[in-house]
Amino acid sequence: MERLIHLQLGSNHIDKLNSIFFEIDSNGQKKLEIGQSFFFHESTKVGISFGIYNGNYIPSMGSFSFSRSPFFELIPFEIGNYVSIGEQVSSFGFEHPMDNLGTSPLFYQENRNLFRRVNLNISKKIINDKNIVISNDVWIGRGALLKRGIKIGNGAVVGAGSVVTKNVPDYAVVGGNPAKIIRYRFNENIIERLKKVKWWNLPLEELSKVDFNWPILKIIETFEESKSFEFKEPLKKTLLTNILEINLD
Numbered sequence: 001m002e003r004l005i006h007l008q009l010g011s012n013h014i015d016k017l018n019s020i021f022f023e024i025d026s027n028g029q030k031k032l033e034i035g036q037s038f039f040f041h042e043s044t045k046v047g048i049s050f051g052i053y054n055g056n057y058i059p060s061m062g063s064f065s066f067s068r069s070p071f072f073e074l075i076p077f078e079i080g081n082y083v084s085i086g087e088q089v090s091s092f093g094f095e096h097p098m099d100n101l102g103t104s105p106l107f108y109q110e111n112r113n114l115f116r117r118v119n120l121n122i123s124k125k126i127i128n129d130k131n132i133v134i135s136n137d138v139w140i141g142r143g144a145l146l147k148r149g150i151k152i153g154n155g156a157v158v159g160a161g162s163v164v165t166k167n168v169p170d171y172a173v174v175g176g177n178p179a180k181i182i183r184y185r186f187n188e189n190i191i192e193r194l195k196k197v198k199w200w201n202l203p204l205e206e207l208s209k210v211d212f213n214w215p216i217l218k219i220i221e222t223f224e225e226s227k228s229f230e231f232k233e234p235l236k237k238t239l240l241t242n243i244l245e246i247n248l249d
Contacts, residue, residue: 003042003248004074005241008035016244021049026066041076042248045237049204054087062136063235064204075148080136081200081235086160088143091132095148097123135170136200155185155194170195190216197223201234 007013014032024030040058047063055070062081069089071077079085096103100123106115108123130149134140138152141160152158152168159175159182168174171185171194184191197220199207209226210219241248 002076005040005042005246005248007038007040007244007246009038010034013244020046020243022046023049023051024053026051026053039074040240041074042241043076044240046240046243047081047235047237058240060237062200062237076131078131078133080134080138080154082137083134084139085134086140086142086144089140089146091146092148136198154200155191157185186216190220193220193224198234199223203233203235 009017009032011034014034017032022032024032036056038056038058041060043060044058045060046058047061047065049064050061051066052058052061053066053068055072057071057074059067059071059077059079061067061077061079062083064081065079065083065085067079067083067085067089068087069085071090073091073093075091077091094105096105097108100107106120106122110122132146132148133151135152135154135156137155138157140146140152140158141162143161144158145163146152146158147165150164150167152164153170153172155171156168157173158164158168158179159173161177162175162179163177164174164179166178168179169181169184171191173182173185174180175182186194210222212219214222
């Protein structure tokens with residue numbers, strides 16, 4: 001099983017996190033402090049200029065993204081660039097097999113202290129503990145609940161309080177329990193062109209060349225004409241352990 005790292009910040013860690021513009025307060029008033037604790041998995045990769053505004057778990061998160069939810073469950077999340085996550089967003093808890101004799105973890109999980117009185121032949125059934133993938137330019141509203149193993153596509157919007165049990169297509173707006181597609185943000189032609197341009201790979205300096213007051217078609221045409229999507233240094237993630245110079249040996 002992948003290691004979960006508990007890091008208590010030293011001055012060197014703070015310098016490294018400040019160098020990638022990691023923030024814990026959207027207004028910039030709260031600052032990182034020596035001795036502050038953070039948790040993250042050893043495979044966690046991050047971009048630049050991202051914010052965790054609640055809790056102390058750092059998921060894999062791209063550039064210019066933020067979360068106001070703490071992710072107490074410590075379930076691996078893969079979050080893209082320019083993602084906005086509202087308050088009280090969480091994942092489903094660990095799943096229980098409904099076609100076993102019983103749904104209790106007694107029948108499928110080893111090493112549970114409560115259940116060590118008897119040596120049972122437990123089920124070999126694999127329980128879904130996959131990560132959750134949140135692509136780029138995604139907005140997830142307050143109180144959304146996400147099933148393990150799902151993928152939320154680029155440009156998608158998840159309405160507040162939604163219970164998402166299936167993959168969400170690119171640019172779909174979903175809501176309800178269970179969440180269903182309400183509409184798409186744009187027509188099919190625009191969506192296909194946006195998926196080709198992949199503007200979310202661009203740093204803010206490149207995006208500053210367009211005016212966001214323009215109609216969406218004009219913005220897309222500007223990207224297409226300038227071939228910004230062929231930018232030589234697209235935004236990328238780096239292992240957090242490398243950034244912090246943590247030796248895991």
